[in-house]
Amino acid sequence: DAGITQSPRHKVTETGTPVTLRCHQTENHRYMYWYRQDPGHGLRLIHYSYGVKDTDKGEVSDGYSVSRSKTEDFLLTLESATSSQTSVYFCAIRPQVYSGNTIYFGEGSWLTVV
Amino acid sequence: DQQVKQNSPSLSVQEGRISILNCDYTNSMFDYFLWYKKYPAxxxxFLxxxxxxxxxxxxGRFTVFLNKSAKHLSLHIVPSQPGDSAVYFCAASSPGAGSYQLTFGKGTKLSVIP
Known part of the structure; x- marks a missing residue:
């Protein structure tokens, strides 16, 4: 158990609407990540954070923004949802205690854009 | 440019036999490799x-082999059990990767037949 709570777990939204996914952790982890998983693509990094207000882009960041105003919450926002953003979104953390480069994932948020 | 490749989308193995999942990488800077298992939903x-x-x-039943000269790693599961049926992702990171980012392959779906 990575101690991560993702919300909402499932959401259906309309094209053009903004959507925010929340990742919440209670163990003071510094590093947090947002990945998306799509058939034929595996897991791809969207954005990551290395501290409060410290974020950076990943491989597939276009159309997404993130915010981290406090350690425990990492928010992923789709500014104007498109059908290509229908996906499963996973938040992940890297533990404070040394774990090599191992990261641990949350349960996922299923997003459908219609 | 896919830096981590899992060329077999699927694999079927009889219960009790060995499962071998393969992964190739192209980035010679990768120095840490991981396998993850994913069940539906x-x-x-982390494995x-x-x-x-x-x-x-x-x-335990899981062994990972790394052949750096061939840029190849494999995951061996012996003996395979029906509960091992899942999608397996290979991942890699490099020392210069910002914030311990992982690059994932597309995954291999393992089916263990009772």
Whole structure:
């Protein structure tokens, strides 16, 4: 158990609407990540954070923004949802205690854009 | 440009036999490799990892082999059990990767037949 709570777990939204996914952790982890998983693509990094207000882009960041105003919450926002953003979104953390480069994932948020 | 490749989308194995999942990489800077297992509707879970200073790491029924000269790693599961049926992702990171980012392959779906 990575101690991560993702919300909402499932959401259906309309094209053009903004959507925010929340990742919440209670163990003071510094590093947090947002990945998306799509058939034929595996897991791809969207954005990551290395501290409060410290974020950076990943491989597939276009159309997404993130915010981290406090350690425990990492928010992923789709500014104007498109059908290509229908996906499963996973938040992940890297533990404070040394774990090599191992990261641990949350349960996922299923997003459908219609 | 896919830096981590899992060329077999699927694999079927009889219960009790060995499962071998393969992964190739192109980035010679990768120095840490991981395998994750994912069941449907759940987040990926960490399975086993290996540092580039080793060529083998074992954990119970799971063994990962690393061949640096061939840029190839494999995951062996012996004996395979029906509960091992899942999608397996290979991942890699490099020392210069910002914030311990992982690059994932597309995954291999393992089916263990009772």
């Amino acid at each position: 759940e987040g990926p879970t 086993i990892s290996i540092s580039s200073i080793k060529d083998k790491n074992e954990d």
